[in-house]
């Protein structure tokens with residue numbers, strides 16, 4: 001396969017995945033005439049990364065894609081290529097400058113890197129930094145996040161009036177950033193208020209660059225950016241750390257906005273009381289408003305999040321219910337990890353083109369992603385252990401391809417027990433016995449059932465094994 005062909009396939013996979021992330025109309029309007037120009041290997045902080053240059057038809061399209069979808073593109077490309085990705089763009093005019101054929105001659109002027117941190121220029125051309133992909137509509141509610149979500153909605157309906165400041169805390173990956181953007185987007189869509197979302201790193205960067213430049217214009221720009229706004233959101237405030245000067249500046253910014261009844265929204269991975277590195281006076285101010293906690297999702301919520309994430313995608317109808325259970329019960333209590341599992345499953349499906357996405361397929365697709373062996377502490381593994389102990393063989397033997405009678409018979413006993421004393425399905429059991437197919441499992445069950453009718457010793461053995469199941 002030549003490189004062009006490979007890039008085309010990667011791009012097609014990407015577009016397929018993208019359809020599950022953003023509306024079809026957006027895929028068509030922004031991505032239709034784009035393609036991969038090249039993919040290069042590079043490194044960042046000593047880790048290998050891929051640099052993907054996307055060719056778009058015009059400067060306008062490029063800027064819009066950059067603004068709206070950089071994170072999404074990077075995330076999806078990472079799931080396809082298996083390495084962190086940085087995205088760059090090129091347009092046809094720029095290609096001509098490079099003599100067309102000499103790809104290596106591309107200079108940094110011709111490929112515009114995506115800027116992530118806020119810069120001097122951005123202070124003049126104001127950007128809210130909001131990501132439109134996060135909304136209340138695509139936030140799935142359960143017991144663990146209901147309060148946080150309904151308080152967020154109230155804040156977005158009456159910014160500056162109800163809960164000020166509004167402080168959301170919870171472990172990483174539970175939806176804090178999502179809720180903040182949802183609030184910001186709601187306010188932008190329903191009012192003329194000016195919203196600014198920044199991470200605490202961005203705030204620090206903006207602030208330290210004033211100190212370095214000591215340029216009056218720049219100081220004004222900083223003030224204009226952080227004070228002429230109606231809603232300020234600072235994400236992951238724990239990273240404000242002990243940068244004393246930055247904290248002071250934040251304190252002033254906070255007071256200034258608060259006095260003008262402007263809404264302040266803050267998120268953190270811990271409660272205000274636990275933000276030991278923040279000055280006492282800042283922590284006190286956080287407690288003036290409302291503090292809500294987001295808890296880890298329970299299994300029901302996880303399942304609904306998975307379904308929500310899967311829906312709308314072309315292959316969603318191929319997915320067995322069991323696969324959803326499997327991901328929900330084996331992923332970490334972190335929605336980011338859950339989403340990663342779905343993305344990976346779909347990326348694998350895009351490559352393999354399966355007729356159905358069943359447990360076996362999911363297990364294969366996610367084997368490096370979901371750490372623990374899937375049924376580690378399940379009833380199946382307990383039965384396997386008890387049977388192996390009784391017959392003085394190993395669990396590996398039971399799962400192996402070995403067909404000698406001293407292993408095959410215990411294996412059939414174990415399969416029989418799994419089928420009759422757990423709720424596990426034939427495919428699940430097959431999977432746990434070295435990926436054996438349906439008919440082998442059924443045959444084993446029938447065989448032992450028959451034997452039991454005649455064989456008193458076997459009945460005793462099974463009784464004993466059952467007593468030994470821990």
Ligand code: ADP
Nearest residue numbers: 138139140171172173174175176177178335336
């Ligand atoms: P945090 O900021 O708390 O670390 P994020 O808001 O970045 O977490 O959430 C991680 C990912 O999980 C995001 O892609 C987000 O959209 C998703 N997510 C989290 N909670 C939910 C939810 N309740 N419904 C839908 N998606 C969610």
Ligand code: MG
Nearest residue numbers: 176177235236
């Ligand atoms: Mg976050």
